[in-house]
Amino acid sequence: MDNLSVEHLIGIRDLTKADIELIFKTADQFKDVINRPIKKVPSLRDVTIANLFFENSTRTRLSFELAEKRLSADVVNFSASSSSVSKGETLVDTVNNILSMKVDMVVMRHPNPGAAKFLSDRIDAKVVNAGDGTHEHPTQALLDAFTIREKLGTVEGKKVVIVGDILHSRVALSNILCLQKLGAEVMVCGPTTLIPNHIDKLGVKVSHNLRHALEWCDVANMLRIQLERQDIKYFPSLREYSMLFGLNKEILDSLSKEIVVMHPGPINRGVEITSDVADSKQAVILQQVENGVAIRMAVIYLLAGKIERQ
Amino acid sequence: MENQVILNAKQVELTISRLCHQLIENHGDFSESILIGLQPRGINVVTRLKARLEEILGKEVKCGNLDITFYRDDFRRREKPIIPSTTNIDFSIENKKIVLVDDVLFTGRTIRSGMEALLAFGRPQQVELLTMIDRRFKRHLPIQADYVGKTVDTMVSERVSVEWKETEGKDRVLLFNQEDNG
Numbered sequence: 493m494d495n496l497s498v499e500h501l502i503g504i505r506d507l508t509k510a511d512i513e514l515i516f517k518t519a520d521q522f523k524d525v526i527n528r529p530i531k532k533v534p535s536l537r538d539v540t541i542a543n544l545f546f547e548n549s550t551r552t553r554l555s556f557e558l559a560e561k562r563l564s565a566d567v568v569n570f571s572a573s574s575s576s577v578s579k580g581e582t583l584v585d586t587v588n589n590i591l592s593m594k595v596d597m598v599v600m601r602h603p604n605p606g607a608a609k610f611l612s613d614r615i616d617a618k619v620v621n622a623g624d625g626t627h628e629h630p631t632q633a634l635l636d637a638f639t640i641r642e643k644l645g646t647v648e649g650k651k652v653v654i655v656g657d658i659l660h661s662r663v664a665l666s667n668i669l670c671l672q673k674l675g676a677e678v679m680v681c682g683p684t685t686l687i688p689n690h691i692d693k694l695g696v697k698v699s700h701n702l703r704h705a706l707e708w709c710d711v712a713n714m715l716r717i718q719l720e721r722q723d724i725k726y727f728p729s730l731r732e733y734s735m736l737f738g739l740n741k742e743i744l745d746s747l748s749k750e751i752v753v754m755h756p757g758p759i760n761r762g763v764e765i766t767s768d769v770a771d772s773k774q775a776v777i778l779q780q781v782e783n784g785v786a787i788r789m790a791v792i793y794l795l796a797g798k799i800e801r802q
Numbered sequence: 803m804e805n806q807v808i809l810n811a812k813q814v815e816l817t818i819s820r821l822c823h824q825l826i827e828n829h830g831d832f833s834e835s836i837l838i839g840l841q842p843r844g845i846n847v848v849t850r851l852k853a854r855l856e857e858i859l860g861k862e863v864k865c866g867n868l869d870i871t872f873y874r875d876d877f878r879r880r881e882k883p884i885i886p887s888t889t890n891i892d893f894s895i896e897n898k899k900i901v902l903v904d905d906v907l908f909t910g911r912t913i914r915s916g917m918e919a920l921l922a923f924g925r926p927q928q929v930e931l932l933t934m935i936d937r938r939f940k941r942h943l944p945i946q947a948d949y950v951g952k953t954v955d956t957m958v959s960e961r962v963s964v965e966w967k968e969t970e971g972k973d974r975v976l977l978f979n980q981e982d983n984g
Contacts, residue, residue, distance in 0.1 A: 524889055525872065534873055535874075
């Protein structure tokens, strides 16, 4: 197995276990590269990549851009707020215009679920999904699993709880699929209003009690409350949410074992996680960010290997 | 399958010894010098050189491995991407004398990538090249080795394979005709 089974990275759903392991193996080497004095390799010097962000992002966008630059690709950036999208251009037209400038790969974040799939069916370039609405965010799930593997040695057999706004979270769905493919057990935990109906069909456990969930798990992934996606009130107040589902030092220290705390960022300090937990040595939040660059380099490198040359 | 033995076990051992003595002539006690094997096949040569050098010098010789996958010039010209091996250079190469080591020198492209990869770790004082087998007149680039185990004249259709006791069960160097070999 030395090639990905997919032509685009739309979601974890399309990947096989062997694909994920190949990405991890490649990312191990890139992690080594980004810790060298010269953090750059010339592999992709004849590849041009467009980063299309139709939705706000700091971390993911920087991480992708850094990954592309460290592979020596040429990069063009585009954000919806400063573009012709606001003048009424359709997605395919916007992208085709960019592609006629000879772009080989598109990294896209879009508020509509399925946008990446839609695009990959219509354009002649590799597509990497950097988050499509509430659907998937595959590179985040890969870097989360990669961080667990680094911290605990393996993902297989580990118990991971995902806490928070599961309903609006693309990170949750991608994480569930990725962790299950690697043989981990997954539980979701949050207020009943933020847990989608029938989520147990995905084979995950459901809990509404944070302490119970934390006692069960090896790793807790604390998600952000996505207020920007919530059109109605799902819980009475942030203060109440934080009291019932926020992770603080007292709960963490009272557990019978030491667990790993993750957060995909950006953190709302004092809501889903308190400052002392976020800065504690059990938190691997900054390692996640570092691994994000290595994982994205691996994904882009492996997909770029599939670009046909004229 | 017809194949020709270029070096047998005894000759491999003699060659390694001779190369070590040549290295010592130029590098003294190796206090400022480092052997770096190119992944994957240069590593075996380094293992042998290191063992023999330490036997002669009676002290440790510093070694590393270098993976050149990301520096190759044939990315996307191959059917499949190449999966990288590990690089293991956990020391500074700044102002050191480096000897790059590979088993077969053929087109010179691997060595070119190796030099580029090496320079990402710093600025060595000097870089030399050691190869077990030099397939002369087959270079695509102006690269020559400083230390050569054996020079052979080959055709492009032929393949040279350096085998080791540790990995293939026998120390020897073989010349294959590639059509025979499938």
